[in-house]
Amino acid sequence: AQSVTQLGSHVSVSEGALVLLRCNYSSSVPPYLFWYVQYPNQGLQLLLKYTSAATLVKGINGFEAEFKKSETSFHLTKPSAHMSDAAEYFCAVSDRGYSTLTFGKGTMLLVSP
Amino acid sequence: KAGVTQTPRYLIKTRGQQVTLSCSPISGHRSVSWYQQTPGQGLQFLFEYFSETQRNKGNFPGRFSGRQFSNSRSEMNVSTLELGDSALYLCASTGTESYEQYFGPGTRLTVT
Numbered sequence: 001a002q003s004v005t006q007l008g009s010h011v012s013v014s015e016g017a018l019v020l021l022r023c024n025y026s027s028s029v030p031p032y033l034f035w036y037v038q039y040p041n042q043g044l045q046l047l048l049k050y051t052s053a054a055t056l057v058k059g060i061n062g063f064e065a066e067f068k069k070s071e072t073s074f075h076l077t078k079p080s081a082h083m084s085d086a087a088e089y090f091c092a093v094s095d096r097g098y099s100t101l102t103f104g105k106g107t108m109l110l111v112s113p
Numbered sequence: 114k115a116g117v118t119q120t121p122r123y124l125i126k127t128r129g130q131q132v133t134l135s136c137s138p139i140s141g142h143r144s145v146s147w148y149q150q151t152p153g154q155g156l157q158f159l160f161e162y163f164s165e166t167q168r169n170k171g172n173f174p175g176r177f178s179g180r181q182f183s184n185s186r187s188e189m190n191v192s193t194l195e196l197g198d199s200a201l202y203l204c205a206s207t208g209t210e211s212y213e214q215y216f217g218p219g220t221r222l223t224v225t
Binding site for chain 2: 032034041042043044046049051059090092100101105106
């Protein structure tokens with residue numbers, strides 16, 4: 001069975017600081033990995049995805065993530081946080097060939113001025 | 114292209130009633146998945162439909178059901194509502210050439 005662990009239910013950063021949101025996965029087959037963002041009272045928006053091409057994946061809004069098979073990790077980073085980045089972030093995994101997503105519990109990113 | 118739409122956006126129901134939620138996928142997408150989001154359990158997969166057939170099902174009781182129509186629109190139904198069914202219900206559609214799921218804004222169901 002697949003699972004996703006997101007370390008830290010809340011992460012606080014100052015505007016302009018590095019953002020690092022951690023995600024570790026467990027999967028019996030090479031997975032597809034995703035990061036989604038959710039703003040209050042909205043659905044999920046796809047930030048980026050890993051589907052076995054380049055291990056460093058660039059997404060929207062300046063975010064990127066690196067797939068590390070040896071560490072079973074897919075951490076999300078952004079060099080400089082903006083106030084508008086404050087939201088909840090979800091890491092998700094799916095088996096290749098299937099579209100069912102298994103989500104982590106989410107990390108709330110708080111950005112202070 | 115228009116995004117995934119869900120109706121209604123908000124619902125208030127009483128325990129024991131039933132409810133039907135609707136989802137219209139992105140044009141051309143044939144797969145529709147449903148998820149339940151609660152503060153305690155997070156995001157949990159309910160079921161997925163592809164070409165009017167249920168392809169995958171999550172670990173939810175039989176009170177939760179769904180269907181998909183020939184135009185790919187999908188509905189989910191919850192019968193005999195319980196307080197614990199209060200949640201944000203999200204629908205997502207997937208194209209045939211991608212594993213990306215595009216989510217709608219959700220339906221916020223409150224059971225009193």
